[in-house]
Amino acid sequence: MANNEEVIFESDNKKIKLDIPNSSVILSQNKIKQKSSTSTVVYDKKLHEEQEKIAHMERVRKQRSYNGDLIDSYKQRQCDEFELTLEKDPETNNPIIEVHLFLVMDMKQHQIDGVQFLWKQVFDSTHQIATSIDRRTQTDSGGLGAILAHCMGLGKTFTTIILIHTLFQYSKLTHIKRVLILCPLNTAINWKNEFHYWLNELQPKINVYLFSSNDVRANDREQYLHQWYESGGVLLMGYEMYRQLTYTSEDNPYENLERTRKKTQKRRYLRDPGPDLIICDEGHMIKNRKSRIACTLNEIRTRRRIILTGTPMQNNLQEYYSMVDFCRPNFLGTELRFADNFRKPIEAGQHRDSSKEDVDYMRRRVYALNKRLQPIIHRRSFEVLQTFLPPKFEYAIKIKCRPLQRKLYETYITHQNLNAELDMTKLFADYQYLMKIWTHPWLLQPYFIEYYKKNIEKW
16 A cells, blocks of 8 residues: 555544545556657746746736626627727726727627727726836836737728727827737738728827838838827838838848948837837738747837737647737747647647547647637637628529530530540630630630731731
8 A cells, every 4th residue: 555645534523544546646547648759848937937927917817807897787788879888987987998989880799899808908907007107218018919810701900990099099098109000011001991991080080101112212211100100190011021121230240330220210110119009910920930020020019919810720839829929928938838738739639540548638738728828819700790691592503505605615626626635734725715605605706806817917
């Protein structure tokens, strides 16, 4: 019984002695085999204390959420009165931060939930914002990040615009003056149009600056950034442009001093102190932590960071970690610790030949990861629109070819000898030509005109 522990219980003046196997023996017997070997994690006291601090802040945030009635009262009131209040005075119960009525009337429930989520996770409360402002420099040293993971078509742009307008509407309380939105160039115009569509007639007027090589000449870039930085508003910019403007001679030792001076000034506008809030559309663009754009973005001073993505992140856990670490640095620990705790066990249970123990352990790790990230990521799928969209019906209607179409079709097949061995090099060319025949013969007119011109030139 060397491996057993002796436990004595007292009940009704009787003593009961039990021999219980030692817990270390149980753990060794039930140890789950993993396919990939785990690395030895070196204990880092400073990192451990930082993670403990983050966990404590999260517990405080959850407790505050449970104690308050913001979300519950919010949903109940908005259904009847079209009101959306993000924060109330705890003493008078009067609204402190609320969304403009004009915008609320066009919001769907998942967008209401999204705005509430971003406010709570990124800003928390006006009191929290006030305590994080440095009175001497008027810079914000507080704040956290969050990920809005709504599927494509659910209106992430509209949700974000509502949040931005609310922040500017109460700028004295939120201390938000400058917002930087990084997005692919092909979506920048759409962002600007959406701002104009929703906020054109609302107060306050928000200046929207579109920064691209086509709109801003190279000699005017510093002045353009200075205008945005001093006047405030929203700056739209591509990821690659941001990287080009913010690296200095520290990254390129062959750069001349004048260009270094200009980039240092641009770096001040875009990095430190930079914007009060940064929003990364198509957040999977920073999925690689070692890429230049990711390294550059991680140097930005503000901690109020929002990632918008419609791409499922669970397919690649390394990308998952990169985006979470940008929003909440060290929330998941180091990359090595994340690999040992989550990535390797989950990947070990995804193989066809994974054992039952591997699969069970994988499921527990997935559940633990989702639970851990619940306060950071707001997920919604296309199912939220099923109640708004009518049912979809698809019909396939077969139409017989007219005599002329049949004749043209047979002539082409005979002329091109298509009944012979299939030639893959001509497959798409034949398809394009035949498609015009069965759609309408008139579509062949340009081909006949071109053929006629070529023959005239030969004659």
